Amino acid sequence: MRGKKKGYVRAGLAAAFFLLLSGGCGMQFDVEERENENAAEDELIVVGVSQLGSESVWRTANTASIQETFTRENGYLLIFENARQKQENQIKALRSFISQQVDYIVFSPIEESGWDVVLEEAKEAEIPVIVMDREVEVSDPSLYVTRVGSDFAGEGENAGVWLRNYLEEQGRAEEEINIIVLKGTEGATSTIGRTEGFEKIARQHDNWTILEQAGADYTTTKAKEEMKKILSEHQDIDVLVSQNDDMTFGALEVLEEEGFTTGVDGDVIVISFDAVRSALELVASGEINVDIECNPEQGLYIENVIQMLENGATIDKNYYVPEKIFTQENVGRYINDRSY
Ligand code: AHR
Secondary structure (H helix, E strand, O other): OOOOOOHHHHHHHHHHHHHHHHHOOOHHHHHHHHHHHHHHHHHHHHEEEEEHHHHHHHHHHHHHHHHOOOOOOOEEEEEEEEOOOOHHHHHHHEEEEEEEOOOOEEEOOOOOOOOOOHHHHHHHHOOOEEOOOOOOOOOHHHOEEEEEEEEHHHHHHHHHHHHHHHHOOOOOOOEEEEEEEEOOOOOOOHHHHHHHHHHHHOOOOOOOOEEEEOOOOOOHHHHHHHHHHHHHHHHOOOOOEEOOOHHHHHHHHHHOOOOOOOOOOOOEEEEEEEHHHHHHHHHOOOOOOEEEOOOOOOOHHHHHHHHHHHHOOOOOOEOOOOOEEEEOOHHHOOOOOOOO
């Protein structure tokens, strides 16, 4: 897959040549060292990564996983760009990776649509693109090599199935159940998948009513705002489905302020997604009933794909990362190993 001349390597060699022309003996020694460094640099696989932002604890862990994987020691030169929640910044980053002739582009698309043109440009430049975390909706599937991320619809279904089983255990299977949903970023695969997956199970239960689905962008601040609005209109709430832990933290704060108790012995059953450490602590203490894991540690899986491409192996179009479901019963076994 590699073999293109990289702009910055050419620049390094030109600088070394200039030093060779202008130096004496000591200088020549420096130049040899520099040439060796440049040769080693030339061996590195250059990966341009466009992260969509840093809206959540999950996202920070996802970034850390990339930065810990694509190191010089591991044979990579990482060019990392944070798009700060703007698709236009991601498109700019992708274009800059193309002009730098990186070996691979990796990006986590903030939303599914709007990528065709820039991915055409990457294809023309013969740079393989790996989509991380969320999916892209493109007219031509050959515009990217593969996608590594979660089964978001599966996560949503798991939330619904967990709720069904829990209500049965509690002897509440036939009760009228009022549900509110805090949704993540509009147009993002994680939002679309979790919503569709949960709704699929909800449709099988005539006694479940989704009172409201409010968009809160995966952030604590927006979740607080939305939760206040929801509580000003609805007081009879049995279940909160919050599509990530950051939003759950905000919602729990507001529910508590308004006098609601939550979780295992509370008024409101809480279903959260991500399973970051501080949320798992709330699962352990019983304030969150269940946390459906979304695994941010995708660096090694992406590296594996790159190594397969380097070796000419056949690549599938989609790789799901492994994920668990945490409740008070099992969380104790995992919580101490959680690094994020
Ligand atoms: O796309 C994954 C989602 O994005 C995570 O659940 C959320 O926390 C993040 O910001």
